[in-house]
Amino acid sequence: MLRFYAASFAICVAFPALATDVKVILNPELTQTSLSHTEVRQIFSARQQYWSDGTKITVYVLGSNTPTHQVFCREILRIFPYQLERLWNQIIYSGQGDRPVTVDSEAEMIDAVARTPGAVGYAYRGVIHSGVQEVAIQ
Amino acid sequence: MKINKLIAVPFLVYTSMCLAESSFSWHGFIAQGVNQSIGSDFISEDDEISFDLTEIGLNMRYDINSSLAVVGQGVYLNGGNRYERGARLDYLFVDWHLPKLGHWDTHMHLGRFKSPHWLYSATRDVPQTRSTIVLPQSVYFDNFRDAALGSDGVLIQLSRPSEQGNLRLNWSYGNAPMSNYQTKALLGEFAQGKLEQDFVQQVSVYWQPPSLNWQVGASWLDSDFTYNAVTDDFLVDGGRSVQFYTLSAVYYSENWEFTTEFQRNTKQDYGGFSPSYFLEEHGEGGYGQFRYMFNNNVSVLVGYDYFVADRNDRDGKKLEERSQGVIPAYFGYMKTTTVGVQWEPLPQWRVQAEYHWVNGAGRLTSVPSPGNTPFTEEYWQMWAIQAMYRF
Numbered sequence: 366m367l368r369f370y371a372a373s374f375a376i377c378v379a380f381p382a383l384a385t386d387v388k389v390i391l392n393p394e395l396t397q398t399s400l401s402h403t404e405v406r407q408i409f410s411a412r413q414q415y416w417s418d419g420t421k422i423t424v425y426v427l428g429s430n431t432p433t434h435q436v437f438c439r440e441i442l443r444i445f446p447y448q449l450e451r452l453w454n455q456i457i458y459s460g461q462g463d464r465p466v467t468v469d470s471e472a473e474m475i476d477a478v479a480r481t482p483g484a485v486g487y488a489y490r491g492v493i494h495s496g497v498q499e500v501a502i503q
Numbered sequence: 504m505k506i507n508k509l510i511a512v513p514f515l516v517y518t519s520m521c522l523a524e525s526s527f528s529w530h531g532f533i534a535q536g537v538n539q540s541i542g543s544d545f546i547s548e549d550d551e552i553s554f555d556l557t558e559i560g561l562n563m564r565y566d567i568n569s570s571l572a573v574v575g576q577g578v579y580l581n582g583g584n585r586y587e588r589g590a591r592l593d594y595l596f597v598d599w600h601l602p603k604l605g606h607w608d609t610h611m612h613l614g615r616f617k618s619p620h621w622l623y624s625a626t627r628d629v630p631q632t633r634s635t636i637v638l639p640q641s642v643y644f645d646n647f648r649d650a651a652l653g654s655d656g657v658l659i660q661l662s663r664p665s666e667q668g669n670l671r672l673n674w675s676y677g678n679a680p681m682s683n684y685q686t687k688a689l690l691g692e693f694a695q696g697k698l699e700q701d702f703v704q705q706v707s708v709y710w711q712p713p714s715l716n717w718q719v720g721a722s723w724l725d726s727d728f729t730y731n732a733v734t735d736d737f738l739v740d741g742g743r744s745v746q747f748y749t750l751s752a753v754y755y756s757e758n759w760e761f762t763t764e765f766q767r768n769t770k771q772d773y774g775g776f777s778p779s780y781f782l783e784e785h786g787e788g789g790y791g792q793f794r795y796m797f798n799n800n801v802s803v804l805v806g807y808d809y810f811v812a813d814r815n816d817r818d819g820k821k822l823e824e825r826s827q828g829v830i831p832a833y834f835g836y837m838k839t840t841t842v843g844v845q846w847e848p849l850p851q852w853r854v855q856a857e858y859h860w861v862n863g864a865g866r867l868t869s870v871p872s873p874g875n876t877p878f879t880e881e882y883w884q885m886w887a888i889q890a891m892y893r894f
Contacts, residue, residue, distance in 0.1 A: 401666070402666060403664050403665055403666055406664070406715075407664055412608075412662075412664070414566075414569075415569040419568075419569045421526060421566070421569070428850065429799060429850065430799050443714065443715070444715050444716075444755075445755060445757055446799070447755075447796065447799070448715065448755050451632075454626055454629070454631070454632045455625060455626060455632075457530060458530075458562065458625070458626050458628070458629040458632060459617050459619065459625040459626070460562055460563075460564050460572075460574030460575070460576065460594065460596075460598065460617065461564075461574070461598060461610070462564070463528045463564070464530070467850070
């Protein structure tokens, strides 16, 4: 764990933009303007599958080996990527939810979130465009 | 497995509500391997290298609306002598997401639900979620796989995720159908009658701190079984009462993880071998596993698992005396050292290999039963290699 915090600290010092610029994005039709850390974890670990208005949540992620996914897990979810896989397996194979949809690139992620009602994903701030909304995490 | 009324009810709900706004998803897995037990009939006989390591599963989830879903899984399994080969319905239940109770998120599962009470109990049926191909037998006794995986009845799950940590509570009540295979596995080849599980009640609690880098849990199980002898049976009417407790802990680090689970149990057997037969045993067991991850695709594991059928007979000598020498003392315990490796060449693929060194035979079958002593040496080994694909 010490290595994790040391690595996170090093990333923050060396690449301040990198450490903070992965953002959670939502389909523009959703009315949420902020989410708590707990909600973000519940959604991306497939434990929360519907928004409060009953809209089905479709979660998009990048491949586990991509740098953006690794930064997202560590900086936003604050867990190791392999832990997220374990959480998915528990939910999927006990029949309690779906595995997030894996896309190949951030451009594909943004397009998918923009087009899919109830969708949520993440991307670096620099590539986010007006077709999706960025959400604050409290 | 027989599908009883509790299974039929969810199906009726499912069919009557099919036309509502809904979504359907399905997943599955295929795994094939090769394995061998050397000096034991645990997997294969006569030290044969066997391809009896097949697991094929198909599971589905049908969301009727945001609070109601139907969930099920059918599998085909061939694990050699470890459990019954063939197809079975692992689970089929209605998942009802109840209105929030304060900060508590509540689900009720009605039908053949899947047990969430032990660390691997909810995922032991899926090859790619298991730490090893053959799980630690002290807790995950393969002979009892189907009954431990799920029951026909009701499960209530409460979870409270928060910035202060995650708390999960589970309670379930039901029973599992016992096949002829399981009756004979537990009581011996000569059993002609029918074993039934009267009920099984379980409670478990799990907690993770806000960092989610570790988890602790505890569970309790209470169950009664009845054996109904038939005419010309070698056995008489009897039964078994079991209480089973577990404590578990997992620590997740960046490159390694440690998992441990410890169980203690009390077992009372009455009747069966004779009308006046009575035996009470207090068993225990547990395992520790350390996994080191070289990168996202390759990891190695080392583990130790131990089991004793009776804490007052750790070397099994009383068992041997009681059976007048028919059951060797080493059937009273089992100690296993395991090394394994996992490789994930592609996201949906995994290849897993492992080797086990075993001392004892306490988890080959449910002793004591003089008619149930498969061939096993005191010291034996087994290995397995399996390729897995999920979709």
